[in-house]
Structures are given as C-alpha cells and as structure tokens.
Amino acid sequence: PHWRGVLIRPGQDPDSPLDRSEHYRIRSVRMNIADAIFESQSGFSTTGATVIADLEDPISLPHCVLFWRSSTHFLGGLGIIVLFVVILGQGSAGKALMRNEIPGPSKEGSHSRMQHTAWMFAGLYCGLNVILTALLWVLGMNFFDAICHAFGTLATGGFSTYNASLGHFYQVDHTSGAWIEYVVIVFMVLAGSNFTLLYFLMIGQAYRLIGDIEWRYYMGIIVGVTICVVCFGMVYDDFIIDPNTSFFTEAQLALRNGLFQVVSIITTTGYGTHDFDKWNSFGRGVLFLLMFVGGCAGSTGGGLKVIRHILFHKILFLQLEKSYHPSVVRPLRLGGKPVDDPDLQTNILIYFSLILVLFVFGWLSIVTLEPDATWGTTDEHIEHKLIDSATAVAATLNNVGPGLGIIGATQNYANFSWWTKLLFTALMMIGRLEIFAVLVLLMPRFWRSR
Amino acid sequence: PHWRGVLIRPGQDPDSPLDRSEHYRIRSVRMNIADAIFESQSGFSTTGATVIADLEDPISLPHCVLFWRSSTHFLGGLGIIVLFVVILGQGSAGKALMRNEIPGPSKEGSHSRMQHTAWMFAGLYCGLNVILTALLWVLGMNFFDAICHAFGTLATGGFSTYNASLGHFYQVDHTSGAWIEYVVIVFMVLAGSNFTLLYFLMIGQAYRLIGDIEWRYYMGIIVGVTICVVCFGMVYDDFIIDPNTSFFTEAQLALRNGLFQVVSIITTTGYGTHDFDKWNSFGRGVLFLLMFVGGCAGSTGGGLKVIRHILFHKILFLQLEKSYHPSVVRPLRLGGKPVDDPDLQTNILIYFSLILVLFVFGWLSIVTLEPDATWGTTDEHIEHKLIDSATAVAATLNNVGPGLGIIGATQNYANFSWWTKLLFTALMMIGRLEIFAVLVLLMPRFWRSR
Ligand SMILES: [K+]
C-alpha cells in the first residue's frame, strides 16, 4: 500500500530540483515543500542532513523511499566524481589542484580522452559500491541496508536507514558491528581520496598513491587528530559509561569511535557511531575545524579539500618569509615541483575568503532569522544558538551533515523553520559546487586551455 | 598607607614589559605575575580587559593604582598614534592604507617632516584628552574620574574606575549620566577616526573628513548597525525591565544604549553602559562581528580597520567579476582613484588570512587548555565554552576588551588560568602591532621607499 504513493508520478523530469523534490511529496511521508527541497538537496549534494525525525517508522517511510533517499547520494557522488575529476582536471587551474595527469589515451583528441576518463571513474566508483555492498552483506547487514550504506559511504553522503546511523549495527551485535565500522572507515578513507590515485592503486601502482603529497597530509591529519581525540577522550572518560570498564576495553572503544568520527567528519561523510556532542571541548572543537578540511581534490568528499589547505599554509609561510627576506624569491612548490600557475596564489586566497564570507553571512542570517524557540525556552539553551548555528552552517556549506548541539550526531534538522531550511539548501548547493568551480566553468579562458 | 606600596619602586626601567608589570606587584593589590603581565599588556595595548574583579575596593585598589592603570592607556594610545600614523604613513603600503598625504613641511627632509607630524599628532591627541576631561568634569564627574575616563576613551582603551564601567554614572544620576554617555560616544567616534582627518577638521577643512571614503563607510556601519540593533532590541524588549515603560522612553533608552554599545565595540573601546550579553541573538552576533571591523586606519582603535574591509570586499568583487568577464581588466579603485600598489591585493588577503589563522589557533588553544570548571559545573554552562572562547579571542586579538558569556560586559578575565591569560597577553600584543606592521618595519624595501 505504501508503494502506491511513490509510484503515482512516473513521468517527470528528474533534472529540475523542484521536480526531484516532488518524489518525497507523497501522502504517507508528511513533508512540506521546504522539507522536501532540503532532503532532496541534502541527498544530491551528498550532505546527508535529514529533516526526518524517525527513519525507522515503516508506515511513514517505506523501504522504497529510504532507497530513493540513498540513491540520490549515489547519483550525487557519481555526478561530482565525473564532473569535477574529468572537467576540472583538464583546465590549468584544475590541473594544479589535481596534479596527476589523468590516465587515458593521450595521443587521441581531448574529447575521446575525457570520455574514456569519465567511464573509468564511473566504473571505479560503481565497483567500489559493489565491493562495499558485498562486504557489508557478508558482515551481517541485510541486502537493503548494505546497499543503502554503501551508497552513503562512497558518496560521502551519510544517509542511514536507522535513527542511530551506522551505530545501530554495533548496538544489535557488538562483534559484527565493530567489523562493519572498521570496513566503513576504510571505504570512507577511500571515498575521500583522489580517484585518479585510486585508479593507480587499482592498476597496481600503489606507490603513486602513497607518494602523493595531498594524500600523505590527508592521512597525516587523520592519524594525528585521531591520536589527540583518543587521548583527550580517554582522559575525560568520553567513551565509556561504566567506570569499571578495563583500560584495554576503553582504549579499544576510544580508538574505534574516535577514528570513526574523525574519518567521518574529515571525509564529510557524517555517519555517526557515537554522540560526539558529549565529548570534551577539544574533541568538539577539532571536529568543527575538520569540517572545513574535507577530503582530497578529485574525491566525492566536500569541504575545502586538503590540497587547498596545504597551498594556503605554504602561501602564508612564503609571504611571511618574503617580508623578512625580500631579496630571496622562492617559488611555490608542491611535492618538490614548483607550481607555475601565477593565478593559483590569488585563487586559493580568494577561495578561502569567499568561504569565510559565506560562513559569516550564513551564520548571521541564521542567528537573526531563526527563532530562539528552536533551542528551547531556558536562557542557557538559547545561549547555544550562536555556536549551534555556526556548526550548522559549517555542516551544510562543507556537505558534512551533523554538527553540534541541536543538530548533533543524534539530532536532525527537523526543528528549523522553513526559511532556514531553504538557506541551508542554498549553502549545500554552493558548497558542493565549490563556487569557484562554477565560475571556472563560465570562464572562456578555462575553455581555451583545453 | 596604600601609596607606600606603589612608591617604593621609583627607579626602574619603564620600557621592559616585565618591569612595567612590576608596578602592579604591590602588596595591597593581590596579583600573581600572570595577572600583572595581563593587566599591564591590556593597558598598554589599549584593550581594557581586566583581571580585577572589584575596582571599587579602596583598600586593595588605591586611586594611584587606578590612575596608573588608566595612564597606561594614555601612553599606549599615544604610542600607537605616533608610531603608526607617522612611520607607517611613509611606506608605500602604509600610504595606500592612509591615502592622505600627511601634512607638514614637505620640502624639507623626511626626518624633519616626520618629527613635525609626530609632534602634531601628539598635540592633537593630548588636546582631545584635555577637552574630554574638562567636559566630563563639567558634566558632574570628579576630576579623577574625568581624567581616567578621558584616557580610556581617546586611547579606545576601556579601563574604568567603577565595576559598572561608564554605566555607573547613569545609575548615580540619570540626567548627567545620559549626557556623559552622549559625550563619550562622540569622542569614541573621534578616537576611531583617522588622525590625519582630525587634523584637517581642526584646521577647518571638514570636507576632507566628510569626503573620506573610509570615514564614510565607518559612519555608515555605525548608523546602519545601530538602527538594526535598536529595532531588534525593541522588538525583543532587550533594553527595558519594566514592561509599563512608555514607547518614547523605551526608544530613547534603546537608542542611547544601542548606539553606545555599537560605537564602543566598533571603535574597540569596550566601555559598557548596558549588559549586551542579555541582548537577542542578532545583537550579540553583530557585536561579535563588529569586533573584527575596528576603527579607521591611523586611529587609536584596534581591529582589522574599516579600510581593510573595504579593500577586501572590493578585491573579492573584482575577482568574481574577472571570473565572469576575463577580458575586462579593471583596476582596484578607492574613492575614485586607482590604487597602483600591485602588492596591496595580496597584502590585504594575507592579512585577513593571518587573522583567521590566529583566531582559529587561539580559539582551539583556549578550548583545549582552559579547564571546563571556569565555566561552572553544569553541562549547559560548559557548552558555552566554545562560543565564549571565540569571543574572548576576538576581544583580545582586536583589543576590544569585553566579549560574551563569562567575559561579558559585566564580567572580567579574573577566572581564567594563568596560561590562558598569557595567551591572551600574546594575542593583545599581536593584535595591537597589527602583525604585518611589525613585518613592514623589518622590510628593507620599506625603508628604501621612504
Ligand atoms: K555528508
């Protein structure tokens, strides 16, 4: 009976966002148009923020709706990987970000080569989805959950089919649940890696993945932050409820949950296994900052991308050095090779500035427009508005999903007013399309350099 | 008897910060070395953040200590106005920021001209202090309070001699208190203006002040933000306690208190007449952002300065336009004239980036290092740590003084641990010296361009 509501609209144009959102406007799922647009954008932009408070209600959310929700992640991830890796990898600015020459028949025309690359990345993406689905199925998920969570992982989306997100499986069975989490960690790390490098890994050239400067920083940040989060978390007893837990058990819990959350946030997947909103201030603060890091360029991850942070800090350092020693002119180097694009420095600084302006504008808008009542009635809770709004803007602009406080790991976006939801929708779109990438597409110079 | 503690150390070197802080290390004022360094730096950097919880205790804080505290503001403000307006106004980067040629005997050598300008600005600064002292004395303050508050106003410092800050005088006498606030508003606006323009105003060329692009934006921001703050504040009943207050009285209260707080924060003075921490979220959010605006270049105000924000937004706009129309090359213009310094664009972007990095680094350090106990014992209050720390970093880095929450308008910095106080001390120094200005002083190119 629930299927009918979904299937009565078979012949619509799936490209228009308004029409896409119509898929959710069935009678059984009670949603207004703002919720539907939000959920739709959240899926296609692989943000994974949801306005659905109860995902486990079979009456209001039949399996077909949950599957469609996860499918939007798959399609969004596929679109990004093909669009950006292929199209942006060709331009001069794109090449500087991607660094690696995209493999393919280089002697042929650029059109044929692009087509080849597009098919290859699409194949790689689909293949990883199939492998993860199989692994999750083997580890005890049913086929439906396995495919939905594979879609959510490889697209760095984060839609789950359970209210407790991926943590549900650990609650059901500690052994298989822990294995599921470790497997998902590995695939989140892969989804946040440059797909060109994953291609090299596939054809047996692992040294190109391991030798890549961006990938090394990416792994370095994950390892470094996880160590800090685990140590601070164990000092503050964030991971255990029972104080009689043995040190070994606590360390195991801390390592798995800490690593999972760090990987989930830096790759902007947003799956949760643990309520990190209850962590100590360092843990929450660092997760908030990780939202702005994001995955590698050419991955399905959101955020500013690791390579932009590397370049940003190199530029700052070079400029400071230049102030002290103006006679020493050093070029910007990346992995030993000088970066010859003269516009790159300005582009990186402008990109950071635009994100800053968007973040500040989004934050002030939500702080102003969203009623205090969303946070509750006590003075203490209204105080949280400033920080919760900041994390909500960060979580949508970087396509992460969960934030802190009322949109924390165990919460959702249902309580916001419709205009705030539309603002989040805009931020998700701007974040996903990386603003500048949109501008690059419109630049005649970009098309000439192909 | 209280004087003795201060006067036993007459022959020390006042230039070393460690020795300066010794002034506070008298037996009657119970302060450890971190508190003394903090209070000293806060005075000289014209931040006005205090670690003294009770300013009105005559036993622990004799008048001479209060006067010395305010004198550090006077000296700090004098130092900044002479150092930056004169020295930086000569370099090419400094000229772009100052725009106006500094008046003086231009035919003579640069050294003589610099000396002339330095004396002129020092005279103007002292003259304004004298005028404000006289006005405040006439309006009912005693001479001691008048001179201390004049020092605090013209230096955009913010140290008061009362726990209720400048609001004390309104509490004592509504009529004279209101007049005092209006007079201080005018002088805060002057202190946040470019001193070159104030010189032109003094010699009767008011059109040069009114025609200045930075001053127009500065006044525009004050007027615009005040209107928003007053309207939102009246809607949310932020300014009145008694609900039977007439509309006219409420509007008057809202206008005076709203204008005072906006001017106090944008000029980075930090005087308070009203607990803006009880305002609605828009009001608190916008005051937080105003901390980063600051006064005009060449004023005693801190923050990033209005001119840098104008240039920042012009650069962003030009770059976006360039992306869409790469064939149209437009130069950066300021007040109709093209800015010909090719490094200016990079300098502005780098300056914003450095402030961002310092802000993020300072925030994460305080969130990590400061114990939760500073915020109290309840979960709700610990949640405030993230936002309070952000405002504390903004308030010290921009030399404002008060922030939100535990360092709000009616609070102080006494409860922080000593390492956090030392971090704040470093941020105050970095903020006051504008980082880059320090670097500029070390640049051989800068000295050549003189
Ligand atoms: K996501």
Ligand SMILES: [K+]
């Ligand atoms: K101040």
